[in-house]
Amino acid sequence: MQESFLSFLGENLQLFLTYTGVYNATPGHFVMIAVGLIFIFLAIKYEFEPMLLIPIGFGILIGxxxxxxxxxxxxxxxxxxxxxxLYQGVTSGWYPPLIFLGIGAMTDFSALISNPKLMLIGAAAQFGIFGAYVIALQMGFEPNQAGAIGIIGGADGPTAIFLSSKLxxxxxxAIAISAxxxxxxxxxxxxPFMRLLTTSKERLIRMKPPRVxxxxxxxIFPIIGLLLxxxxVPSGLPLLGMLFFGNLLKESGVTRRLAETARGPLIDTITILLGITVGASTQATQFLTWNSVKIFGLGAxxxxxxxxxxxxxxxxxNLFLRKGNKINPLIGNAGVSAVPDSARISQTVGAQYDPSNYLLMHAMGPNVAGVIGSAVAAGILLGFLG
Amino acid sequence: MYKMIRKNTGLLLLTLLLATGAQAQRVTSMRINEVLVINEDNFVDDYGKRNGWVELYNTSAGTVNVGGCFLTDDRNNPKKYPIPKGDVLTRISPRQHVLFWVDGIASHGTFHVNFTFDPDKENYVAFYDSDGKTLVDELVIPAGQKADISYGRKKDGENEWVYFTKVTPSTNNLTLDTNEKIDNFKLNDSRGIGMTITAMSVVFLGLFVLYYIFKQVARLAIAAGKARAQKAGVAGMHEGSSDISGEVLAAISTALYELNEDVHDIERTVLTIQKVKRNYSPWSSKIYSLRENPRK
Known part of the structure; x- marks a missing residue:
């Protein structure tokens, strides 16, 4: 009796062991856990996009x-x-438009409206998307996959998730983590590339202060922006519609509560859910493939x-602009959306050469134009390849 | 009164919007998609019988409930077969099909109509909205139909009608086993140059038009601002330039921001960029003004 009870306990213990994480672990799991820890480290130590890297990094641990x-x-x-x-918000693509609603409600397009020619920089930076698309095709990806990978170059996480979930x-x-x-x-x-491509004279260009x-x-801006x-590109409607709607909530002046909810609790909630689920989607068994490695390379x-x-x-x-109207090329990098980090980099690099030259407000123009540009580019890719 | 009118207007607009939105996914997007008049050696129903059938197709991107609508073979009697309400199977998913058996035995269930096809004549079939008046789609099936060959739209929901030797009840008329768009790109633009040129042109065009419009808007805004300034009699106002230093502007902006945000109570303080110097005086020291509690 006692012997059979002991063997029952032993069997149960053995069965329990097969359920443990230790028993089921593979080297891939440890690699991914290390990646998650690196994300968390970068977020806390260097404050690199902590709002994103902490949820994603911890999501990687969970996943x-x-x-x-x-x-x-x-x-x-x-x-x-x-x-x-929770992941259905990612797979069915409704988290990204809600994030865009919040982005719209917190974005001030004044810099862009006061100097509208900066919009064209936001358009030029979208070459990153199509450059990566061309290279991805050469690497053997299908056109729809290449389009989804290319959007990483838009430097816009929600757009990348939205498009890749469709294409x-x-x-x-892999695309979301890479982006x-x-x-x-x-x-x-x-x-390094900003310094490489500019002369010391160009880096000192002072731009006219933006008008009020x-x-x-x-x-008018969000209304015309949306319609145009x-x-x-109607396929960009989910992203652009929400972006401009959020902005109108902010600028109308009569929907302050709605704007505050959109740029506060709503975007925070969705960011948490998006980050944690995208991170958790990187289960080693699904994630650690050669394609993921290639996607990381293409993303860079x-x-x-x-x-x-x-x-x-x-x-x-600048070749076509009069003296006094020239643009400092150090704000060119801000055409990738990554709001507001890439604009901050324009400011930081510019300040290294002339500490009294404030480029931040100018760089915000192409920066927010980049958000519009990448959403338009995503709409085009979806229209062509969806 | 004014408030009530405003509220009612809002409700009216909302109702109108909802009605318009609902219209977009109503039965008007259903189409008669394929029919089989003579079924000799083909698809059988749940009773193991072979009969003619009509396939409807939902062309919309939303679910459509055909319950309560009508199928008929009689132009003068649009309400001949009312499709029963309350059957979950009458909810047709986006771009999906539903099959009705034309066997004349309505008692066999929701999807068995109360009329039959005449194999020797021209046949008529129509689908009506739930009001029994709005014709959604109709079809005249030519006489001389052959056994086990269906008559249907070449591609689901499109206008061209053809005969199918391989019938496709409750499924796509044209089987899609590849993505045409992607195949087209693979064939004609394997390097991606065409996509790059097209897409970048569209991105530039979109943002260029936005740039152009806002350049004009800016001109108008500046002109309007000047006109307002002149009207207000503000003299010596120079557009785009100012003698006020950045620090002063920052102080003014902060004050305005604080005022607009309304985060504080009104305090009797002065916002200044001057250094505040407070010399020590025992008369103003808190040490001497605080009172200790008496010891018990």
């Missing part, structure tokens, strides 16, 4: 706790699990191409 697939509805990819339910859901985890990682790493990625923009102009961009390239295209476009544009 890479090994477990036995026993239908317990634990993992993100198990239908009906809590994580799976190549199988690559979404957010490089957005966090813009302080490392961009400055009236509230009427600010109200969406009539041209797309950021570099976007930065270079923005800077080079400003230099080219």
């Amino acid at each position: 890479n706790i090994p477990f036995k697939d026993a239908g317990l509805q634990v993992g993100l990819y198990e239908q009906g699990s809590v994580l799976n339910i 190549a859901p199988e690559l979404m985890g 957010y990682s490089y957005m966090a790493l813009v302080p490392i990625l961009q400055p 923009v009236s509230s009427t102009e600010k109200i 961009t969406c009539f041209l 390239l797309s950021f570099i191409i976007a930065t270079c295209a923005g800077v080079m476009f400003v230099k080219f544009f």
Whole structure:
């Protein structure tokens, strides 16, 4: 009797062991856990996009706790699990537009409205998307996959998730992680290329202070912006519609409570859910593939191409501008959306050469134009390849 | 009164919007998609019988409930077969199909109509909205139909009608096993140059038009500002330039921001950029003005 009870205990213990994370762990899980820890370290130590890297980094830890697939509805990819339910906002693409609503409600387009030619820099930086698209095709990706990978160059996490969930859901985890990682790493990625492509004289260009923009102009902007961009690219409607709607809530002056909710509790909630689920989607078994490695490489390239295209476009544009109206090419990098980090980099690099030259407000122009540009580019890719 | 009118106007607009939104996903997007008049050696129903059938197709991107609508073979009697309400199967998902057996035995269930096709004549079939008046779609099936060959739209929901030797009840008329768009890009733009040129042109065009419009808006705004200034009699106002230093502007902006944000109570303080010097005086020292509690 005692012997059979002991053997029962032993069997149970053995069974329990097969359920533990230790038993089910693979080297891949530890690699991914290390990646998650690096994200958390970068966010806390260097404050690289902490709002994104902390949820994503911790999500990676959650997603890479090994477990036995026993239908317990634990993992993100198990239908009906809590994580799976939260992940539906990513797979069905409704988190990104809500993030855009919040971005619209917190973005001041004054810099862009006061100097509208800066919009063209935001357009030029989208070369990063299509440069990566061309290279991805050469590497053997299908056109829809190449389009989804290319959007990393838009430096816009929600747009990348939105587009990849439609064009190549199988690559979404890698694309999202790559986009957010490089957005966090813009302080490392961009400055060398900004310095490489500019002369010391160009870096000292002082731009005219932006004029004061009236509230009427600010109200008109989201309405005209929406009508124009969406009539041209209707497939960008979910992102652009919400972006401009959020901005109108902010600028109308009569929907303050709605604007505050959109740019406060709503965007915070969605950011938490988006970050944690995108992080958790990187289960080693699904994530650690050669394609993911290639996507990371292409992501870096797309950021570099976007930065270079923005800077080079400003230099080219300056050829046609009168003296006194010239643009400092150091704000060219801000054409990639990564708001406001890439604009801050323009300021930081510019201040290294002339501490009294404040480029931040000028750089915010192409920066927010980049948000519009990347959403338009995403709409085009979706229209062509969706 | 004014408030009530405003409230009612808002409600009216909301109702109108909701009605318009609902219209977009109503049964008007249903189409008669494929029919089989003579079924000899083909698809069987749940009773193991072979009969003619009509396939409807939801062309919209939203779910459509055909319950309460009508199917008929009689131009003078649009309400001949009312599709029963309350059956979950009458909810047709976006771009999906539903099949009705034309066997004349309505008692067999929701999807069995109370009329039959005549194999020797021209047949007529129509689909009416739930009001029994709005014709959604109709079809005249030519006489001389052959057994087990269906008559349907070449591609779901489109206008061209063809005969199918391989019938496709409750499924796509044209089987899509590839993505045409992607295949087209693979064939004609394997390097991605075409996509790059097209897409960048559109991005530039969009933002250029936005630039142009806001350049004009800026001109108008500046002109309007000047006119207002002149009207107000403000003399010596120079556009785009100012003698006020950045620090003063920052102080003014901060004050305005604080005022607009209304985060503080009104305090009797002065916002200044001057250094505040307070010399020590025992008369103003808190040490001497605080009172200790008496010890028990």
